[in-house]
Amino acid sequence: MRLSNQISIELEAIPVFVPHIGVDTLKYLTDAFAVGWLGMGSLTQEFEHAIAAFLDTDRHVVATNTGTSALHIACMAAGVKEGDEVITPSFNYVADHQAIRMAGGTPVMCDIRDDDLGIDCVKAEALITERTKAIIPLHFAGIPCDQAGVYALAQKHGLRVIEDACHAFGTTIDGKKIGSYGDITVFSFDPVKVATSIDGGCVVTPNADEVRALQHLRLLGVDKDTTERYKNQRAWEYDVVSPGYRYHLTNIMASVGISQLKRVDEFIASRQSVCQAYSDAFRDIPGLRVPATDFSNVSPFIYSLRVLDGAREDLIEHMRARKVQAGIHFIPVHKHTYFATAPRGDMSVTDRVTQEVLTLPLHSNMKRAFMERVIEAIVSFFR
Numbered sequence: 307m308r309l310s311n312q313i314s315i316e317l318e319a320i321p322v323f324v325p326h327i328g329v330d331t332l333k334y335l336t337d338a339f340a341v342g343w344l345g346m347g348s349l350t351q352e353f354e355h356a357i358a359a360f361l362d363t364d365r366h367v368v369a370t371n372t373g374t375s376a377l378h379i380a381c382m383a384a385g386v387k388e389g390d391e392v393i394t395p396s397f398n399y400v401a402d403h404q405a406i407r408m409a410g411g412t413p414v415m416c417d418i419r420d421d422d423l424g425i426d427c428v429k430a431e432a433l434i435t436e437r438t439k440a441i442i443p444l445h446f447a448g449i450p451c452d453q454a455g456v457y458a459l460a461q462k463h464g465l466r467v468i469e470d471a472c473h474a475f476g477t478t479i480d481g482k483k484i485g486s487y488g489d490i491t492v493f494s495f496d497p498v499k500v501a502t503s504i505d506g507g508c509v510v511t512p513n514a515d516e517v518r519a520l521q522h523l524r525l526l527g528v529d530k531d532t533t534e535r536y537k538n539q540r541a542w543e544y545d546v547v548s549p550g551y552r553y554h555l556t557n558i559m560a561s562v563g564i565s566q567l568k569r570v571d572e573f574i575a576s577r578q579s580v581c582q583a584y585s586d587a588f589r590d591i592p593g594l595r596v597p598a599t600d601f602s603n604v605s606p607f608i609y610s611l612r613v614l615d616g617a618r619e620d621l622i623e624h625m626r627a628r629k630v631q632a633g634i635h636f637i638p639v640h641k642h643t644y645f646a647t648a649p650r651g652d653m654s655v656t657d658r659v660t661q662e663v664l665t666l667p668l669h670s671n672m673k674r675a676f677m678e679r680v681i682e683a684i685v686s687f688f689r
C-alpha cells in the first residue's frame with residue numbers, strides 16, 4: 307500500500323495454512339518432557355484414548371508417526387499383499403498409492419464424481435477384478451464421499467474398505483463421526499491438519515486381532531513392546547512375530563496431539579464459519595463453483611472451490627498481487643512419473659476438475675481481516 311506521505315506499508319502475506327499452536331500446547335510439551343520418557347509411552351496411549359473419545363467410539367485406535375504410515379499398516383492389516391489390487395481415486399494425495407505399493411499391492415486409479423469429488427462407485431465397480439482386495443475412498447477436503455455406495459460395493463464384492471479420512475477428522479455422516487463405524491479408518495495429524503501432533507496419524511478399527519497386528523507392524527514386529535512402552539518402560543524379553551516398521555508416535559508428539567484435541571471443536575467451528583462466509587461470498591459468481599455443502603457436518607481441512615472457464619492461473623496471479631496465497635489439491639496421481647503406467651479407468655472428471663480446483667487460505671480461528679482480504683481478492687477479480 308502506498309500512502310501520500312511516501313510511507314509504504316507492506317501487506318502481510320496470507321498463507322494457505324497457518325498452524326494453530328498456542329501456549330496451551332507449549333505447556334503440554336514441557337509437561338511431556340518432564341515425564342522423562344520421550345519415545346512411545348503413556349502419552350501415546352492417552353492420545354489414542356482421546357481420539358476414540360472425540361470420535362465417540364469404543365473402537366481401537368493405533369497411533370502412528372504419520373498418516374502415510376497408518377495407511378501402509380492399515381493396508382497390511384486388511385490383508386493387502388503382493389498381487390492384490392486396491393482401488394483408490396487418482397484425485398488424492400500420493401500417500402495412498404505409495405502405501406498400497408509398500409504393502410505389495412497395485413493401486414488401481416478410479417475417477418471421481420463431479421459433485422462431492424469423492425470416488426465414483428459406478429466407475430469403481432467397473433475396475434473390480436478377482437484380484438481386487440480393498441477400496442480406499444477419500445473424504446476430500448473433509449466433505450463426505452458416497453460412503454454408503456462404497457460400503458454397498460464392498461459388501462457385494464467382498465472387499466475391505468480403508469477410509470482415508472485424513473481430511474475429515476470430526477466430519478459426521480447422519481450424526482455419527484467418520485471413523486466411529488465402518489471398516490478401517492485412517493486419520494492424519496500432520497503439521498497442517500485441523501488437529502496436529504506435528505506429524506502423526508492413526509488407524510481406527512473395531513477388530514481386536516487387527517489391533518494386535520497393527521501394533522506389531524508399528525513397532526518392528528516386537529510382541530510385547532506396545533504394552534510395556536505404554537507404561538513408559540521397555541520389554542527386555544520379547545519375540546518378533548511379524549514384519550514391522552518404526553512407525554510409532556512418541557510421547558512428545560502425542561502431547562501436542564492431546565493438547566490440540568482439547569480445542570479441536572473450537573478449531574472446527576471457526577473453520578466452518580469461514581467456509582460458510584467464503585461460499586456466501588462466491589456462490590453467485592458465474593465463474594466459480596463453491597463446494598456442494600453448507601459445512602454444518604463438515605470438519606473442513608481446506609476450502610477448495612472450482613474456477614471455471616480456464617481462469618484459474620489468472621486468478622492465482624491476481625491473488626498473488628494482493629499477497630493472498632493459493633494452493634492446488636491435487637495434481638492427479640496418474641500424472642506423476644512413478645505412477646504413469648499404473649492401471650486406471652476413465653479419468654474424464656478428474657482431468658477436468660484438477661484444472662479447476664483452487665485452495666484458499668483457511669486457518670483455525672482465522673483473523674477476520676485475513677478472511678475479508680481473501681474474499682476481496684477473489685471478488686475483485688470477477689468484478
Ligand SMILES: Cc1ncc(COP(=O)(O)O)c(C=O)c1O
Nearest residue numbers: 372373374399401472494495496
Ligand atoms: C488425502 C491424504 N491422505 C494421506 C495423507 C498422508 O498423511 P501424512 O501427511 O500424515 O503422512 C495426506 C496428507 O496430507 C492426505 O492429504
